[in-house]
Amino acid sequence: MIELSRNITFGQYINNDSILTRLDPRTKLLSAVLLIFLFSYVSSFTALALCLLCCIFLQWNSHISISYVLRGFRFIVIFLSFLYILQVVFYYSLTQHTTLIWHWGIFTVSWEGVLRSTLTIIRILFLFYLASMLMFTTALVDLTDGSEALLSPLQKLGVPVNAMIMVLVIAFKFVPILVMEIERLIKAQAARGASFTRGNIAQRVTRFGSLLIPLFVSAFRRAEALTIAMEARCYAGGLRGWRRSKRREMRLQRFDILALVFIITFCVVTIIVNLVAPY
Amino acid sequence: MLFELRDVHYVYMRGTPFAFEALTGLSLSIPANQTVALVGPTKAGKSTVVDLLAGLMKPGTGTILFEGTDITASSFNAERIRSTVGVVFQSPEAQIFEETVGKDVSFGPRRKKVPLAESRRLVQESLEAVGLSYEDFRTRYTYALSGGEKRRVAIAGVLALQPKVIIFDEPTAGLDPRGRRELLDLIVKLKQRHNLSVVYTSSSLEDVIELADIIHILNNGRLAFSGTPREILARVHELTELDIALPEAAQISLALREVFPTMRTDVLNLAELEEEIIKHAAEVQFIAPTKMDRETKAQ
Numbered sequence: 001m002i003e004l005s006r007n008i009t010f011g012q013y014i015n016n017d018s019i020l021t022r023l024d025p026r027t028k029l030l031s032a033v034l035l036i037f038l039f040s041y042v043s044s045f046t047a048l049a050l051c052l053l054c055c056i057f058l059q060w061n062s063h064i065s066i067s068y069v070l071r072g073f074r075f076i077v078i079f080l081s082f083l084y085i086l087q088v089v090f091y092y093s094l095t096q097h098t099t100l101i102w103h104w105g106i107f108t109v110s111w112e113g114v115l116r117s118t119l120t121i122i123r124i125l126f127l128f129y130l131a132s133m134l135m136f137t138t139a140l141v142d143l144t145d146g147s148e149a150l151l152s153p154l155q156k157l158g159v160p161v162n163a164m165i166m167v168l169v170i171a172f173k174f175v176p177i178l179v180m181e182i183e184r185l186i187k188a189q190a191a192r193g194a195s196f197t198r199g200n201i202a203q204r205v206t207r208f209g210s211l212l213i214p215l216f217v218s219a220f221r222r223a224e225a226l227t228i229a230m231e232a233r234c235y236a237g238g239l240r241g242w243r244r245s246k247r248r249e250m251r252l253q254r255f256d257i258l259a260l261v262f263i264i265t266f267c268v269v270t271i272i273v274n275l276v277a278p279y
Numbered sequence: 280m281l282f283e284l285r286d287v288h289y290v291y292m293r294g295t296p297f298a299f300e301a302l303t304g305l306s307l308s309i310p311a312n313q314t315v316a317l318v319g320p321t322k323a324g325k326s327t328v329v330d331l332l333a334g335l336m337k338p339g340t341g342t343i344l345f346e347g348t349d350i351t352a353s354s355f356n357a358e359r360i361r362s363t364v365g366v367v368f369q370s371p372e373a374q375i376f377e378e379t380v381g382k383d384v385s386f387g388p389r390r391k392k393v394p395l396a397e398s399r400r401l402v403q404e405s406l407e408a409v410g411l412s413y414e415d416f417r418t419r420y421t422y423a424l425s426g427g428e429k430r431r432v433a434i435a436g437v438l439a440l441q442p443k444v445i446i447f448d449e450p451t452a453g454l455d456p457r458g459r460r461e462l463l464d465l466i467v468k469l470k471q472r473h474n475l476s477v478v479y480t481s482s483s484l485e486d487v488i489e490l491a492d493i494i495h496i497l498n499n500g501r502l503a504f505s506g507t508p509r510e511i512l513a514r515v516h517e518l519t520e521l522d523i524a525l526p527e528a529a530q531i532s533l534a535l536r537e538v539f540p541t542m543r544t545d546v547l548n549l550a551e552l553e554e555e556i557i558k559h560a561a562e563v564q565f566i567a568p569t570k571m572d573r574e575t576k577a578q
Contacts, residue, residue, distance in 0.1 A: 014296045068295050184373040187335050191366045192440060193390030195358070214376035217422065 012176070013139045018063040020137040025146030027256040031263040032134045038267045039126045047274035048122055054266060055129055064136055072132050073125070080121055087117040135172075144169045145250060170226070174219070181218055185211045280344065281444065281476055282309040282332055287341035289327050289500075301327040302338070303500035311444075314470060314477040316487035319497030320522045325480040326369065328497070329448045332478060334360035362391075365442035369449050371429035380406070380424070380432050381417035387440040398439075405438035408472070409465060427458040431465075438469070445469070446478040451486055463490060483524045484511070488547055496521065512545035528552040535559075 015021060020028070039051055059066065091098075091113025098110040138146070144165050155161045186196055189210070196207055289302040301324045309315045309332075317325050330336045331343060334350065334357045343350045345360055368374045377383035384405055388398035403413040409431040416432070424432060430450060437445055447466065451459040463486060470477050481487050487494060488508045495505040498521050504514065511518070512529050519525075525533065528546045532555065536542045539559040546552045 012297075016296065064296065065294075071295075184368075185376055187330065188368060188374045188376060189386070190335055191333050191361065191368075192387040192436060193361065194386075211376075213378075 012136065014064055014136050015139070016063050018061060018137070020058070020062045020133075022255075023137075023259060024250055024252050024256045025138055025142035026149055026250065027252070027259055028134060028138055029143075029146045029150055030260060032130055034263055034267055035130055036127060038270055039123055039130065042123075042270060042274050043119060044274050044278050046277040047270050048119075048126075050266075050270045050273060051126055055126065058133055062133065062137055069129075069132065069136070073128070076124075076128055080124060084117055084121050087120065088113050091116060140169060140172060145246065149250065174222075177222070178215065178219060181215055182211055185214055280308050281311040281346060283342075283344040284308070284328075284331075285342045285344075287331065287338045287343060289324075289331070289336070289339050291327075293339070301500050302331075304341070305497070305501055307495050307502050307505065309476070309478060310493070311476050312474065313492040314479060314487075314490055316491035316494045317478065317480040317497055318482070318484055318487060318494055318523060319503070320482060322499075323497040324500040325482075325497060326448060327500075329366060329368075329446050329478075329480060332446055333364050333366045335366075362440070363442055364444045364446065365437035365440050366446045367430075367433055367437055367448065367450055369452065371426070371433040374433040374436065375421045375429060378420060378422075379417070380411075380419045380421055380435075383421055383432060384435045384439050387436060391440070401439045401441070402435075405435040406432075408438055408469060409435045411435065427454060427461070430454070430458075430462060434465070434469075438473070442475070444476040444478065446480075448480050449482065450479075451481070459486070466490065483526075484508075484518070484529075485524065485526045488512070488526045488529075496523065508547060509545045512547070513543075515544045 035054070042048055042051060059069070088109055089107045091108070091110055098108075098112050100108060100110050101114070102109040134143075147168075148161060148165050151159075151161045151165070190196060194207060194210070196204065199207070285306050287302050287305045288300065291297075291299045291301055301322075303324075305324065305328065317328060319325055327336075331338055334345075337351055341351075348355060350357075350360060375383050377386060381402060384402045385398050388401050393401065402417070406413045406416055411428065411431055416428075421429070421432065434445075450466075451462055454462060466477065466479070467490065469475060479487055479490065484494070491508055493505060494508055494511045496503040496511065496518070503521060504517065505511075506514075512525070515525065515529070515533055524530075525544075526547075528549050528551065529544050532542050532544045532546050532552055535556065536544075539556075539562075542559060543555055546555055
């Protein structure tokens with residue numbers, strides 16, 4: 001009953017020695033960025049079908065069970081369906097002609113609205129998939145090293161890339177820790193008579209509210225301990241020109257170049273398809 | 280029988296790449312009104328058993344009988360187990376979640392919708408039972424308590440639920456020797472006064488050897504063997520194989536086997552060890568001093 005970590009899959013790294021895990025993190029990040037741009041740009045269903053093919057290809061190469069990946073979608077699907085309904089019902093375009101299907105008071109459902117909203121939702125699902133796939137196949141350390149390497153030109157312009165990356169990493173690192181913390185709190189409260197599985201939705205929500213204060217308190221305490229630990233180990237992210245050295249240097253393999261070329265070709269093809277076939 | 284576990288399996292993160300089988304066919308029984316200790320190295324599945332006994336999780340497969348009823352049956356009401364069984368979790372930080380001691384201890388009674396006056400009495404009694412003054416501690420902030428006090432408050436929070444069974448999950452971890460002694464004494468006192476059944480998990484035998492009536496040794500999610508403290512201590516070699524530290528007296532006794540090969544290891548405390556040594560020393564003949572000894576004496 002109380003095993004949240006089973007259902008929260010976002011941000012977990014699965015080291016199964018698949019091709020995707022062995023790629024250089026910079027390759028993976030670049031590909032992810034390219035694909036994210038592509039998926040957000042694409043607007044025809046034919047091109048989206050190509051994107052789906054791309055996802056299937058990634059999925060096949062990752063050796064991660066589909067049911068595990070889909071489990072992560074469970075939470076956002078609820079949220080997205082809510083968004084979808086709102087978007088369809090309140091769709092309004094100034095420039096486009098809209099064909100009404102149904103309307104009642106201020107609520108209208110138009111053919112264009114349905115089409116547009118469906119596209120948006122599909123895009124979000126794709127983006128979520130890409131982001132979670134990147135996390136599944138890349139260790140946190142690699143992710144930071146990769147993004148630091150890619151963003152290092154900005155550092156020269158005076159943007160504190162190092163520090164920003166560190167903040168991101170810590171934020172991600174805290175997700176599973178906080179999930180475990182919630183589990184512990186639920187257990188402690190359930191053992192003393194609180195019930196999280198019964199009652200109507202309103203009652204359940206208020207009960208989860210009683211978890212938030214202790215959760216924040218413990219999060220702040222953890223953050224404090226972390227600051228001390230970082231200071232004790234001479235972390236100086238705020239200093240200008242300060243750079244952490246690496247024990248392990250990253251090197252692009254021939255395979256990485258191949259993967260990048262493949263992704264770029266795929267992007268170009270999909271953009272062309274998108275231009276040629278508007279539906 | 281209070282609890283009876285039959286061939287219980289439990290897998291964490293089932294259906295994910297991180298699946299981990301914590302219990303692999305555990306069968307054991309826990310009689311009422313006794314102190315039962317679950318001892319095993321880390322990853323033996325102790326905390327999982329605690330969660331199962333407290334009704335916080337249901338086993339993957341296998342049956343758990345609570346006072347003769349199967350808790351895995353869908354008709355079983357988990358509230359029944361939770362109102363009888365209280366748990367003191369591994370770290371008190373995980374257990375105390377309200378801002379003030381009074382609010383935290385009264386969490387259980389409030390959830391049970393106990394009237395205010397009654398709840399206040401329960402809080403007062405529970406705090407005093409663990410040796411904390413009600414007037415002084417009621418309004419204290421829980422975050423400012425010391426480690427030992429936190430543990431006491433956590434126990435008070437459980438006592439306020441008026442349980443018949445209390446499960447202690449490694450309660451002495453991280454306490455200094457004095458805090459540890461006090462906590463163990465408190466557990467004995469509470470057991471007698473409230474007529475409780477106690478389940479106590481620990482990774483070493485030191486805590487439980489004098490406390491427990493029955494000890495179950497767990498390993499790899501299964502029952503390795505069980506018995507009374509004396510029976511357990513007699514199986515020294517199996518214990519060392521499982522990496523379970525012996526209590527001090529038994530360790531000394533084992534080391535003394537080099538001198539007295541027939542030395543018993545099932546000594547529960549230092550007094551028994553002393554008796555054992557005296558008994559063996561009487562049997563051993565006095566060895567004549569060597570030449571070297573005489574020379575040093577002459578100097």
